[in-house]
Amino acid sequence: MIYLDFEKPLESLYEQMEKLRDVEAEGTVDVAESIKELEKKIQHTKKEIYSNLTGWQRVQLSRHPERPYTLYYIEQICKKFTELHGDRYFADDKAIVGGLAKIDNLSVMIIGHQKGTNTKSRQYRNFGMANPDGYRKALRLMKMAERFNIPIVTLIDTPGAYPGLEAEERGQAEAIARNLFEMAQLKVPVLCYVIGEGASGGALGIGVGDKVFMLENTWYTVISPESCSSILWRSWDHKEEAAEALKLTPEHMLSFGLIDDIIKEPLGGAHVDPEKMAKTLKAHIKAELGELMPQDAEERIRIRIDKYDNMGKYQIVE
């Protein structure tokens, strides 16, 4: 287990528990009562910690190194997944993966950002920061799904689109813009899930859909708290304040009407019980697709565009 700074009280409780278990294993002293007590205390402490998370703590949880990523969910949720590579123009971006699969007996095109799980694979995946080729691959797969009337599910988890020289050279802005434009008109249902970090255009580039959901310990906004701090506070030291000011939690996003719902995570985060998290996600996808699939395609597109058209608060003055 890796403990985040605000989870430290739990670490010592778990250590105590381990010691008690050792004593229990020896079998000489009856510690059943003490274990029960400690378990209660752990549950209590967990609830206390996780029910009052700040914006920044959500950001930390969304980046937890043990958090499940796209390919894990695909493996757990889908059968017969075939990964489809390449944008057919330039490259196969490793920061975005996608392919055809079955969720029970339903065909889906599932696409998501992918982060690595160790130093080597993190670099291989470019830390989940896609180049234009990733967005173009995603669009190619989505257009294919549309041709064969296959619904689309996207899993969002990125610290942002990659700000590199070649990314600019190959049109990072154009690639993202094109996806926003094309996704708005896709004739098949599109479901989007923020499963980790939802940073800016890099997230939105695969995030325009009929319904958008966020897992409980994720964030979604226009800029990372660190970058926001560096631009507005002119220092990297105000990331906690920036995270609060940006109101980037799922609860805020839901209250703004910018997402459709929040999906509960196991207590402590998705990484505590990834299998359970995947089961919840699978059931959710099935239920949502069940509602969206029977809709008339033109009607679905009209509702989708109206939804985005209504996003944003302003006032009318004389």
Place this chain on the structure above:
Amino acid sequence: MSWFKRLKEGIQTATKNKKETPDGLWHKCIRCSEMTTIKELREHLYICPKCDYHTRISSTDYFEILFDGKYTRLFDEIKSVDVLEFSDIKSYKSRLDDAYKKTKLNDSMSVATGKVNKLPLTVACMDFGFIGGSMGAVVGEKISRAIDYCIANRTPLMIISKSGGARMMESAYSLMQMAKSSAKLTLLAKEGLPYFSFMTDPTTGGVTASYAMLGDINFSEPEALIGFAGPRVIKETIKRDLPEGFQTAEYLLEHGFLDFIVHRKDLKCKISDLLGCFDTRKPDSELVTAS
């Protein structure tokens, strides 16, 4: 050229806040340091007579350059609200108040409709002077309404971008303006109405990654900075110097992301040439399905 003369008194936005302009009479080119009288500069459409540098100008300046005399401003009544009660070292409210005072505008996007060499056009134009031309909910809503207006009145749309990107103080609301504007542009496309995206210095961030790159025709002023990530961020990421001319209009043209670059003095003529190539009458339904 006749429209030079139309740039009357009161279009001084480009020069208003320049310290190096004693008594508002002289302007110093920020590139070659050439001193030009304001009058002469204005007659040159705020292009430096010596080095051809295109000084940043306001939405009003562009409307004056493009339209045949009279034009109608639209949707000026839409203003920002500080939904998030956002505050960094300064509150969003006070940033807005400063911007209102400084620019006399209601936001960083202004919309106007009129005729360009007798051909109808609706123009949405950004002002860099208003919080760095940042895109918040007002920008998205004005684009949305401009598109509705274009569809109802069968006019083509031109958006003139000049922006540092999304308005952080509106957080996710500003992010979603990218999706909103892009989604609405699909409706314009379905109606068979052309959209011209004109990028001016600078066009970066979420603005580039949404409506600015989605023109049926994408073009720009010479030497404009156009990109997704800012040069400083890229430099910090790749840890080496950027090549000369990186993210300029000329660089984007070379890499296939612009249709052409247009000198400000040729802008009006170029736009009317293009407008003349499009039939904006409502296409019959067969054509709509074919698209």
